[in-house]
Amino acid sequence: MSFGKMRTFIDIVTREIVKDEESFSEETDRILASVTAYKEERFGSKTWANRAAFSEANALFWF
Numbered sequence: 001m002s003f004g005k006m007r008t009f010i011d012i013v014t015r016e017i018v019k020d021e022e023s024f025s026e027e028t029d030r031i032l033a034s035v036t037a038y039k040e041e042r043f044g045s046k047t048w049a050n051r052a053a054f055s056e057a058n059a060l061f062w063f
Contacts, residue, residue: 008039010061037063 013029020026040060 005038006036006063008037008061010035010037010063035063037061 011031012033012035013031015027016030017025017027038061040062
């Protein structure tokens with residue numbers, strides 16, 4: 001995989017529950033990293049199927 005093919009910008013996020021001073025909770029996203037990645041859409045080849053961790057996957061990201 002060459003770095004020239006990594007053209008898709010992605011954010012790796014985690015979900016956090018934040019409480020305010022009145023103890024109301026709100027779920028927010030916190031960005032852990034912003035990186036470039038290679039995105040490969042799903043197609044019906046045996047090679048792609050072997051790379052996917054789940055059969056319901058629609059895309060693979062390499063970063």
